[in-house]
Amino acid sequence: MPYKWPDLLLVSAQYGSQIVGKVSPWIQPDAADEALRMDSQAALRQELEWATHLSLQACILHLPPSPSSADFAHVVNQVMHGLSGMAMWLRIPLMSGKSADLPSTAVEEDDSWERWNQVRCLTWHNAKLGVVLDVPAVLPPKEEIVRWYGEPVKALMLPTSVFLNNKRGYPTLTKAHQEMLLTFFAHGVQSAASEAAAAAVHPLRVYCEYLSYLFRKPPMPDGQEQLEVGYRDYLQAPLQPLQDNLEMQTYETFEKDLMKYTQYEAAVLEALLDRVPEEEAATRDIVLMVVGAGRGPLVRASLSAAERAKRKLRIYAVEKNPNAIISLQNLIATEGWGDRVTLVPADMRRWQAPELADIVVSELLGSFGDNELSPECLDGAQACLKPDGISIPASYTSYLQPITTAKLWNDVKVYNDLEHFETPYVVKLHRFTALADTQPVFTFRHPNREAAIDNARAACLRFDRTGRLAAVCHGFAGYFDACLYGSVHLSIHPPTHTPDMYSWFPIYFPLKEPVSLPADVPIEAHLWRCGAHHKVWYEWALTSPTAITHIHNSNGRSYYVGL
Amino acid sequence: MPYKWPDLLLVSAQYGSQIVGKVSPWIQPDAADEALRMDSQAALRQELEWATHLSLQACILHLPPSPSSADFAHVVNQVMHGLSGMAMWLRIPLMSGKSADLPSTAVEEDDSWERWNQVRCLTWHNAKLGVVLDVPAVLPPKEEIVRWYGEPVKALMLPTSVFLNNKRGYPTLTKAHQEMLLTFFAHGVQSAASEAAAAAVHPLRVYCEYLSYLFRKPPMPDGQEQLEVGYRDYLQAPLQPLQDNLEMQTYETFEKDLMKYTQYEAAVLEALLDRVPEEEAATRDIVLMVVGAGRGPLVRASLSAAERAKRKLRIYAVEKNPNAIISLQNLIATEGWGDRVTLVPADMRRWQAPELADIVVSELLGSFGDNELSPECLDGAQACLKPDGISIPASYTSYLQPITTAKLWNDVKVYNDLEHFETPYVVKLHRFTALADTQPVFTFRHPNREAAIDNARAACLRFDRTGRLAAVCHGFAGYFDACLYGSVHLSIHPPTHTPDMYSWFPIYFPLKEPVSLPADVPIEAHLWRCGAHHKVWYEWALTSPTAITHIHNSNGRSYYVGL
Structure with missing residues (x-):
């Protein structure tokens, strides 16, 4: 930020919100020439102090093309510690050693991501350090763009040379560029046109108008998306439904997820039809227990399934939360379910049932399947189940995948302790890059008729990364896929995600220190329950x-779920 | 530690000092078979609890030969957190993928160090975890032994099959085994004979007698070594002679180092002979300034050199420490130096000398050469030097090398903060392994006649590791080599170490997180002053x-030397 912008030109609120500084282009704090290097370091400190004085949100600095960026990182690291609120954004060409459109001056195999990674590691993943990507006229392959989704990209730079002219002479971008911009916009990234000739009065005006048009272009998010926007990349502690009684608000949120109960209804329907042949429909009484009935959505879904199946059903609604019991009482009275539904205020793990059930239905799954202790609860509840009884869900499997997510990792780091790095979080993952395909982790089946039930598990996971680029791993994303009954599934596992279902966000297992991964080399991880x-x-x-x-x-010293 | 040793057999002091527990050999906490695994984990916890009850100093556990030791590490990690004072020692065969005497059952390329490293990393470098090496009959190549010097080896196991019989039928060891044992003894490691047939009454007695004989064999350390023994692997904060006034005890220690002053005397002698030709010896007065005269050893050495050279010398003894000034006054009076020595109570950087010096002599070097700010002091003091004047020392160069040193790293970790990991320490390195040859870092020359003096430095160091084994790097060892004058050097740089000089121990730069290094791959490090x-x-x-x-x-946030 050279001095040519005096502090009387704008008020500080304008400087802080509308202006991003640019460090003078002659500055090379790691120049080989000693005089230039020393002058550059002094000037850089001076310009950044000036920018701080103006309360700018950020200053942009070119990442030098030198093969080792250590000296550059050294200076940036020192000056960053002096910045109060201001960020430093490194301007980096969007390309890599593998992409074709390397400028002829660049060192061969000069991978700009690798240089970014070196600076980021040396500056200890400082949250003040962001990235501004220089978009080239010919885009690199898709995977070279995707790798930046999990990185702290703040803006894209579009030189005017990247634009084409449409029939009316106005600037436009290729389809590929438009798509890339829209994706980055959706990730909260800004864009700017730059480097136009300085001759005309507002030389960049037409370009900016086009970009504004693009920025407005993405369709408004639909209902579900709109609900989720506020949760994107926001860390939440997983629920402890056994230790804590859920609050009304949590029940309300859950009950809004129609798709989830549609699936449960379908599962109960299928189970009833399998269990009671047509000829016994009028005579045979099916006993169904909803364990963890909450405010009744599974009771409603089960009754509805019975009606559609034309099967006779008696329900025990078991619930340990005394507040939910009150809601259930009201519901049963209002809906006139008194003849079919018996209310049981008890902990399913210890309840002595007056008769055995044909079907036990529960919704105890967490983002990682078993993480809200569904296995332990259902092991207890199955004492109420007939030897040939059915559990809905019948089984569930967790999945894991390594990810880049600078945003989330830094949000954990803010707590500045070990505990938060050893805690899994429920989070709507948004600004992240998957570093390998998911791998299945733990599977639980119910009822569990093994002689000695052991819900401890150990998984050794191998993630193939053949053909994948170098990356930083900030931890793992976890998902689940549950089989309710037969072919009816509930899944938040990306390849099989149940459409229009938003009750569960993924789970994020952080790593204390981000790990730099070379290209192509497989990852091995262990997870123990x-x-x-x-x-x-x-x-x-x-x-x-x-x-x-x-x-x-280790030993659950930082995080555990209470039984 | 099975129960067969009841707690009434010995008192706890005996158990604590003389007995090391052994976990039952059938225990395999990472067995593939679930029943065995669960039994093993339960038994392991039980035996360790028993050993803790007996106040044993340590329990020994076999490191399983499985390729991945993650599940094993998982259990060990959990149980270690429950141990109060007791240590866990892993029994590991002394061999590697490259050595020839692999048992036929072992997996190919099964490197026992790699497995140790995996367990150590997974258990987060827990200081309670030690190593017991199983010594084979045929020793592996030297480098496979040396790599263990920096590791927490607690004991060697010598199966009776390793021993030979001498002419009289008594057990003995090969020369190679003896040498290795002596080196490990010098590193504070114990030994034990094991696995004899259980038939005889004291089946291991003759082996133990032989080992005791070996243990007594090493020659008593000489004077210097004896002085150093107490300092081995003991972290010291570097001196701050500019900020703090040294104490009498420190001066005493320094003055005992005769070799250092012998070298200074030789340097002054050479300088005097070069500067004053024979024919001017009687007429020409040489002005020598001792800057930082302390309690006078350099004054004495300079006078002695002048006498031997038969040259006329006048000395200014400049010293800022008022306590040392008193000693100097006494010394000058006692020795009758009043006519030749002028006492100057002043800071050399600001003293206005009444005349310019031919020679400035100083002893401001730290373990890393410039780390006690010799450059800054001499830049100030050279204002007193004639344009063609001589500085003793004339130059000095620091050297660095990556090392394994589990002991020191854990001593730093004990402080449980960032500051101590960002501080260099003076330390008599003993239990360490050098991971590459040293590389020169910074050089300073005096007097410095450059127009703008800049003592800031940046070094990019590349350490070749061709032919070197995989290792863990806990930081860097630093040394210096100073040219006093002409061919006279003072050096603690291992290849050129001045013999019988003990004033300086190496310096240790820790790394916050130990880094696992693959075999053969070079290391690159950066150091900035x-x-x-x-x-x-x-x-x-x-x-x-x-x-x-x-x-x-960064920015000297954890450690700096005050000017």
């Missing part, structure tokens, strides 16, 4: 390649 | 291979 007298917890570690992490959350 | 108004400090980072560390001590 451990149990002790009154608690259950996960432990996790990245075990390959070279940088082996410590085992996170 | 930075200066601000009232302070000087180093920053450092490991920049290659893959695991790039953060830049340690």
